[in-house]
Amino acid sequence: MSDLNPILSGSAQSIAAYQDAIEQSTRAVVEWLKQPEMYQGKTVEQLRERINLNFTSQGLGNQAAIERAVEYFLKDSLLVHHAQCVAHLHCPSLVISQAAEVLINATNQSMDSWDQSPSATIIEIKLIEWLREQVGYAAGDAGVFTSGGTQSNLMGLMLARDAFFARQGHSIQQDGLIGDLSKIKVFCSESAHFSVQKNMALMGLGYRSVTQVKTDAFSRMDVADLKDKLAQAKANGEQVMAIVATAGTTDAGAIDPLADIAALAAEHQIWLHVDAAWGGALLLSEKYRNFLNGLQLADSVTLDFHKQFFQTISCGAFLLKDARHYELMRYQAAYLNSDFDEEAGVPNLVSKSLQTTRRFDALKLWMGLEALGKKQYAEIIDNGVTLARDVAEFVKTQPHLELVMEPQLASVLFRFRPESDDMAFVALLNQRIGDVLLASGSANVGVTEADGITCLKLTLLNPTVCLEDVKVLLASVKVTAEKLLKA
Template identity: 40%
Template sequence: MRQLRTLIDDVLGVLEDVGKGRANPVAPGGPTAVRAYADDVLAEPLLPATGGGNPAEVLRKLVEAYANWSVDVSHPATVARMQCPPTAVAVAADLVAGALNQSMHAWEAGPFALELERRLIEDLATLVGYGADAGGTLTAGGSISNVMAMLIARDEAYRRRLGRSTFDSGLAVGGVRPVVLCTETVHFSVDRGASIAGIGADGIIRVPADDLGRMIPAEADRILRELPSDCLPVMLFVCAGSTDFGWVDPLPELARVAREHGVWLHADAAYGGGALFSERLRPLFDGLAEADSVTLDLHKFGWVPASAGVFLTRDAAMLDHLAVQQTSLNSPDDVAEGFVGRYGHSIQATRRCDALKIAATLRAYGRDGIGAMVDACHELSRYGAARVAREAKLQLAAEPVLSTVLFRYLPGDGSDLDAFNSSLRRQLMRDGHAMLARVFLPRPGGGKDVWLKLMLLNPDTTGEQLDQVIDDVLAAGAALEAAGRS
């Protein structure tokens, strides 16, 4: 531990020195500059024939290089991705998790870590509104949680209809074709999950949505009623806080549809679920507890380092679909005496303890404290939207629901809107002024338009700092227009 303390003190000094010299969210120059920098500082092989000498010096050089070209997630202009500035207590807890290197798959790999995760899952299930029968696990992120939900829903659908397990028989049993219902604008992990689950893209049925992009329950009901007899509905996949607009599908109505047809209802609340901490925003998620499973990501609205994904299911027994395979882990004689790991609750075997950093943050800040941070981000998005709406050169897509602001620049030179805004975003990143996201939103009549997105997850960002980001967007847009005219 003495050596670790020395190394930590050293690299924290490096991070402090690098931070003092930075004014922008990322170094300027874009992809060309970072590749040139990497060519220089990583000229020697990362896997040499013999070690590089003093470990402290090796670490210092790598950390300095890493930090120099990292994105400053605490910078007010870092508004591209769902990367929150983590709390100090979470970062310290994450360090401990790495140092002690516990694993969640077997009791002998992390006894207290297992108990910590079990109790954390119980508290998070209560936050969602689940009862005492709920269960779940921590995951590597929302995409993995959504894939797990699809695998469990698939196996449960086969069990109910055919009395068979896909673990043994695969998907060919019974001559049925599994399908998943969702809207056009759900997270891309649905398509990936359908591929992994053997359902495929052709097995995804898109349910019509209203003008706000929310699933129409009557349409979901109609599609389920009209399904051919050889189709097996595996899941109704709904959104509880979309990553673009923050909209929430009508959960109570969709829950009734799912129950009537005996279909698994999964709610993706990876981004939006953090709003459950907020007394103001929580009512938007009424009905979430009716879902059979829920995805949360606390490395978004939770302020812990990635990864901190959470998969919850209303009935813990459904996790048994992941524990069909018999291994030396969690054998009956061990289980009988309480030596139980969490291998059967996950699609991973060795899995680090992410519960420590989450528990440290939740206990340090409490529901009220985290809720206040959520509310601060929500208010910031409303401030940003009002500023965008006042600018003649900017167009606001919609009023914020959670903490996103979608807008685009309106060039006056007849430029293609999509190409112009795509170039504008890249120029801002290349200059190091701002890290913005780009999204593709369906347009009436077909096709998609490019919009820019401010993802606001830093509760310490002020309105004045956000004004500066928008000022930089306007200045860069004007420069692009001028360059086009010339």
């Protein structure tokens, strides 16, 4: 009778239904975790054919709904923790993050106002204070948890834009965009994340407002080109509202020269946002923290915990150096952040976020840090960086493989190189290797481009993966390539 009242509450009936549903789901997950294949290897067409919605007027009941989810969702999900699942910045999750999700979901706190999330609000504020300390910002609580890197980058760009217009006496918040918008530019490197373009379009400034600065042989922003392009922009009457530096580019893991870029930004009085969605993990590193030198000079920072902090999706943060800039996005809603409450010192996070209703994702980081401790956290982060270096050395010894670039974070860019200088052929072959491996269900290898030519990518976040696992994967790359070449 567990389905008579579907709402989670304190009634004995609801508690029993909750326990049954969670236990059934947990049992299913345990079975799924034991699956040997990374993926069952169904095609898009097969999944479209197989998956049907079954919304009946009477309802199926919890048990049957869970059974169907196991059959149609779980069994054909990708095993993100599998040693051969290394395509993306898509991490396996911490066990403690899963436990945190149980608490987050069951309590369903909403982070927009204190009266919807009393203890959660305080925990999130304390974590923001702690994260600021790690970055090297002054003490304070300007910052908020976000849905991830894209949203954090949007916050940085939006506040940069609004601060830029505010300096000219114009309030975007009140009056919207004005003037010759084609002159407003954002600078980032050619390897910066595409969310810079998407966010600029969203903000009414368009993809063309993004000026891409050249990168060096390691995909890092070329500071000399930045300098030249800033001078050119000035000569063209353009106005640069922000520079976005990246600490950990999506493919190469490149970290732009943050301190040099910050010096130029300061000289030209331009807002500096650092997208540390990936590289921010090094804040906890014992070996590589120095890669982030200069991060503290940024006006705003993106951090993302569902990458190399091993948290479940979603979990990110935005940090703002100077809390006064939050005034630029201030909006008061009588029911959430009234003057009365603010004067009484009631904290609210809605003023710091683009979201209203918001999950308590901060709990995952809090519990992760407490459970693992900084040392173990550092170890699992450093592991990926070290493994990538070892894999790169191995790739160099393989006659049929070409290392595209020395690794910087936990990724390795390489190609299968047949005896051919026809790069269009090489590109297609590598694309097909990635496709065939995924279709077989045995491995998920990233397919991307370096210098405009397709290559393969291993994103080695998973701390349970070792060099031997990667050698197995590289052997399948070779076998697949040879089969393709014969066909």
